[in-house]
Amino acid sequence: MDVRAQRCPRTVRDRAGRRTLALVDTGLGAPARVARPGEPIGPDELRLATRNHGMPLEALRYDVTPPGLHYVLVHYDIPYVEPGGWRLTVDGAVRRPVALTAAELRARPRRTLRVTLECAGNGRARLEPRPVSQPWLDEAVGTADWTGTPLAALLRDVGLPDGAHTVVFTGADHGTERGVEQDYQRALPLVEAMRPEVLLADTMNGAPLPPQHGFPLRLVVPGWYGMAHVKWLREITVLTGEFDGFQNAVAYRLKDRAEDAGEPVTRIRPRALLAPPGYPDFMSRIRVVAPGSHLLSGRAWSGTGPVVRVLFSAGGDWTDAELGPVAGHWAWREFRVPWWAEPGSYQLSVRAIDATGRAQPVEPPWNVQGMANNMAQRVPVVVPPGGGHGAP
Amino acid sequence: MDVRAQRCPRTVRDRAGRRTLALVDTGLGAPARVARPGEPIGPDELRLATRNHGMPLEALRYDVTPPGLHYVLVHYDIPYVEPGGWRLTVDGAVRRPVALTAAELRARPRRTLRVTLECAGNGRARLEPRPVSQPWLDEAVGTADWTGTPLAALLRDVGLPDGAHTVVFTGADHGTERGVEQDYQRALPLVEAMRPEVLLADTMNGAPLPPQHGFPLRLVVPGWYGMAHVKWLREITVLTGEFDGFQNAVAYRLKDRAEDAGEPVTRIRPRALLAPPGYPDFMSRIRVVAPGSHLLSGRAWSGTGPVVRVLFSAGGDWTDAELGPVAGHWAWREFRVPWWAEPGSYQLSVRAIDATGRAQPVEPPWNVQGMANNMAQRVPVVVPPGGGHGAP
Known part of the structure; x- marks a missing residue:
């Protein structure tokens, strides 16, 4: 099973591998860029800013952020997931692959954790020069009580072979990003995935997840920036090697120059x-x-x-x-x-x-x-x- | 009782009427302006865009917009209203002024209406040249089931004298706008306020109003743009004359030049x-x-x-x-x-x-x-x- 994102910068290939449209000519698939010194917010950044939203800072008065005020960052579209047909597949390098219904997940042990979530791009628009992407100032944060079943026990139940190394989480959201067509996918090192506080959450503040927060299921990785908390989770795949998908290998990296490999973005800075x-x-x-x-x-x-x-x-x-x-x-x-x-x-x-x-x-x-x-x-x-x- | 906003452009006055700070020098209280041709989004527009948010257009799939996806536009801060101490005051040109608790309002006749709400500024950032304010593209919309008590019956109960002409609605949100310090206030002609579908709503989609949608009470004026649906409603004042507060006389007007009086913004265009x-x-x-x-x-x-x-x-x-x-x-x-x-x-x-x-x-x-x-x-x-x- 190929869990890696397809890499086809500047073009899209059909199933036979032929190049189709040079999408960069349409503005789609353009490479990442940094704004010129003093360059104001562009139409592309505005389109993101009208969709995604921060937490108005007066909401810092609440211990738990009320519904609708928690920050939201969606890479592509909010997908519509029909709960009846939905399954969580756990596969890859596991002894007993499973496909669980929402009811089967709810029947597992449950835990509630209060977690502050922050977007890794928070503060981006305060940089000079400004990397062009979602233009957050300071407000991409929120705190919720997340309820769900611990991931570690589920991974133990499906049986991890020696050599299991990486866990890939695939969401139902689909799009292109810098020319790479993909389902949103992020991987965690197995040692992080096995932390007891990592949850498969179906409940936010006592209610089913709202569509924009990942209905029917999302990953919650306390302490990590938001990109790790995969929403609309539909598949968990254990690998014996590394994962080189777009969101791990390209997007969420700390680096001084675009051509550097850089360091992965992981835990939230103070x-x-x-x-x-x-x-x-x-x-x-x-x-x-x-x-x-x-x-x-x-x-x-x-x-x-x-x-x-x-x-x-x-x-x-x-x-x-x-x-x-x-x-x-x-x-x-x-x-x-x-x-x-x-x-x-x-x-x-x-x-x-x-x-x-x-x-x-x-x-x-x-x-x-x-x-x-x-x-x-x-x-x-x-x-x-x-x-x-x-x-x- | 003075229900009109204080007008003190470019300065703030203390209680003795003395000018205090020339706030325009700080960037506060600057007059409205139109962007230069081709001028991109500025830091002020970005600050508004990270706070307020539209409805991601994939949410058009829902008959009723799920919580947190309905558009939000807040002029100042979302105020914190302690429900125990809150009262709705009905006063001005009425025979029997009242101050009602939330429980007293809930005991009145109730009605639920499905209403599509849209910000009057929707589409602003698609104008060329662009008026500088909240930079909406197309997405400042949402639909909810609003439940509350009809306003008309309450106004009849408090007794309207001959000559009652205008009804002013005052929210708990407070700020300055173009140098005018004010509680958010909007007036309706009495004939509009008496329409049977105008509600004092305490419930949105079956739940108490979220803070950003006006908890504990907001006005709902079906068919009108959002500026009329006053949130965090705390006072209703009947006037025998016109209302010349900022949001009616200055802000929400259709006009070609800043110095014109223009026409009031009222009903939602198709x-x-x-x-x-x-x-x-x-x-x-x-x-x-x-x-x-x-x-x-x-x-x-x-x-x-x-x-x-x-x-x-x-x-x-x-x-x-x-x-x-x-x-x-x-x-x-x-x-x-x-x-x-x-x-x-x-x-x-x-x-x-x-x-x-x-x-x-x-x-x-x-x-x-x-x-x-x-x-x-x-x-x-x-x-x-x-x-x-x-x-x-």
């Missing part, structure tokens, strides 16, 4: 986000904050270890925020920080540090595909003199 | 949208469609009358689509149209016509604020020769 205080201006999103005393709040998370420190600055020194209780190992942690607002203009900023010592940078960590940019948030704020016009 | 066929390219969103026979489908709606005709073109003549059953007076109507796809590149297009004879234009109806642009959708499609590479 990030803190402030719930923006005061009230906004519609168009600029600048915040108006009353002078005086404020207790600011936000959330911080990391996939490499618990957040142990959050720093705050209004332009001067960095001061420590007060951390709330740890909300499980995989979910964001609330923080609060008092701020005395004097009249003037500010850029409020926060930085998370996790237990491994990893800290958010102030300058962006540039790479050619704009992955994992966890540079510190900046919230522009105006504090008018006097508190008399309703500024909260 | 529009049809195709569910894009085949599968997409990630970045360009161009569709790949297999050669041969296809049954295309989509939805069409209008606020001025039932859709009676949908026309389809793949670049040549316009042909009639087949209309599905009417799904109530205020919801979109499904259509289907067969298409024989020959290899090549196409712009698929559809146009709705309603019972009043209003028809979607092929050229955009330009106005300085980019309102109600219902120009026909164009779906770029590539049909490769041969059907052999999985194109659906």
Whole structure:
């Protein structure tokens, strides 16, 4: 069984292997590119931005992100999956391949985990120059209670041979990306797939998965960026070798130049986000904050270890925020920080540090595909003199 | 009681009426503008596009838009409303002002209506030159079953004096817009507010309103663009005169020049949208469609009358689509149209016509604020020769 994506850059081949259309001439299948210095958002980035959406940052007030406010990133279309005909196939290098119905999966042991999910491209549009893709600022995040059956036990049940090495997850979403026609596929090293907290989730916040979050089944890999949490999951394939499909070998890589192999994107880097205080201006999103005393709040998370420190600055020194209780190992942690607002203009900023010592940078960590940019948030704020016009 | 928005362009005044900050210097309170010819999307438009989101057009397959896929447009922040302390105040020119709890509202007569809602700014980013605001393409739409109590009966119960003329609806969302600090407020002429299908809705698709759709209460005005359906509703004020608040007098107007008074934006103009066929390219969103026979489908709606005709073109003549059953007076109507796809590149297009004879234009109806642009959708499609590479 060939689980690798077909590679046919700039052309499409038919079943006989003949080249068909030079699709790059149509704008389809164009190679990845980096915007010119100062180049604004293009029509292709806008089309993605009107489909996919972040979490409005005022929703940082919720421990669990309410329905519809969790970020969504869909590579192709949201597929329609008829639940009656759907099966999860587990095959490849396994002793007893199976095809399970949704009811059979629900009858297996179940576990609920609160997990903060973040897109690997979060922060991309804050890079300069900007890699051209989904143009996230800071908001591609959300936290949900995911319920499902642990993957490890299912893999043990189907029987892993010596030499099993990689697990490939295939979704029902289909499209082309840089000339490569593919079902969305991502692989995990077996050792990651066997972590006890990796779930095959059919439930989000107590309800069936919404279509855009992977109905009827998605993978949840706590601590990893969103590309690993394959939605509309239909097949799990165990390999004895490596997987060189597009999303692992090409798309989600940290590299300085397009021609480099680079390093795989894996776990979420630390990030803190402030719930923006005061009230906004519609168009600029600048915040108006009353002078005086404020207790600011936000959330911080990391996939490499618990957040142990959050720093705050209004332009001067960095001061420590007060951390709330740890909300499980995989979910964001609330923080609060008092701020005395004097009249003037500010850029409020926060930085998370996790237990491994990893800290958010102030300058962006540039790479050619704009992955994992966890540079510190900046919230522009105006504090008018006097508190008399309703500024909260 | 002053229900009018405070007008203080370019400055904020404190309670004593003194000018405070010239906020325009900070980027806050800048006047509306139209992009230069060819000017790409700016950072301000991108910030709005990452917060607000359209309905991915593959969701046109659903009669009722699933949770989280309905379009969302929030002018300021999504406010947090504590349901226990919340009241709906009905006051102004009424005989018996009241303040109702959520339970008191739920005890009133209830009605459920299926309503298609569309943002008045839908289509704005397809105008040339482009008015700078939320940059919608075609996707700011959704359909829900809204349940609540009819407004007309409540207004009759509080007693309308002779001369009652206008009803103002005030939400809990607060911000500044072009230098005007305001709670979001919109007024309806009394005759529109008394239509039997205007609801005070606390339920969307059988569940409490999500935060981003107006929890705990929103107005639903079937047939009107979204700006009339005030979310986070907290006050209803009857006036004997006109309302000249920002959102009625300035923002939602059809006008050729900024200095004109223009005409108010009211009812939804006819529009049809195709569910894009085949599968997409990630970045360009161009569709790949297999050669041969296809049954295309989509939805069409209008606020001025039932859709009676949908026309389809793949670049040549316009042909009639087949209309599905009417799904109530205020919801979109499904259509289907067969298409024989020959290899090549196409712009698929559809146009709705309603019972009043209003028809979607092929050229955009330009106005300085980019309102109600219902120009026909164009779906770029590539049909490769041969059907052999999985194109659906």
